[in-house]
Amino acid sequence: MNPSTLSRALRVRSAAGPGARSVPTVPRFSRPSLRACASLLGAAALCAALASPALAARRAPPELSVSHAWIRWLPAGLPAAGYLQLSNRSDKPVELVNADSPGYYSSVMLHRTTTRAGVSRMEEVERIPVPAHGDVRLAPGGYHIMLLNPKRTIKPGMHVPITLRFADGRDLTASFVVRKSNAAAHPGSTPATTPD
Ligand SMILES: [Cu+2]
Numbered sequence: 152m153n154p155s156t157l158s159r160a161l162r163v164r165s166a167a168g169p170g171a172r173s174v175p176t177v178p179r180f181s182r183p184s185l186r187a188c189a190s191l192l193g194a195a196a197l198c199a200a201l202a203s204p205a206l207a208a209r210r211a212p213p214e215l216s217v218s219h220a221w222i223r224w225l226p227a228g229l230p231a232a233g234y235l236q237l238s239n240r241s242d243k244p245v246e247l248v249n250a251d252s253p254g255y256y257s258s259v260m261l262h263r264t265t266t267r268a269g270v271s272r273m274e275e276v277e278r279i280p281v282p283a284h285g286d287v288r289l290a291p292g293g294y295h296i297m298l299l300n301p302k303r304t305i306k307p308g309m310h311v312p313i314t315l316r317f318a319d320g321r322d323l324t325a326s327f328v329v330r331k332s333n334a335a336a337h338p339g340s341t342p343a344t345t346p347d
Contacts, residue, residue, distance in 0.1 A: 222305075
């Protein structure tokens, strides 16, 4: 993936304001190893190794893309939440089943916030489905990626890589920009609903 492309997309989104509609030109996740490989004339053996089915199968197909990836940062070491939009342009549904951020957070979970009778709570979910030719939005008040136990100091303005893992064994790594919390409250910001 090209981090600057994602940053640009996020800045566009940011400038448009929180109520803006999705930018259709979502960043695509390329295969840098294969692209670099293509430029190496004469390295046919290396190309064959990089393009082996075992390696290629681990990457998400180009029809699956991430946009608006950001982390809501909370002060005083409170749990942070990651949000994004997942777009599936393929003919098959996919399921997000896990996420991790090695080097940044030691515990990453998929969560969903629900509100019943005016009380918000969040629960861990095993999967987040993305329909064929559809999108799913992880946003405040709904699905999110719960980020616990940071391994280093996380500050607004940083970019944090998070790898999304799907039920078919493939994965996709996206760069999440860290922003201060200034939108609707996340349950993780209050001690009563801070996860175990
Ligand atoms: Cu949560």
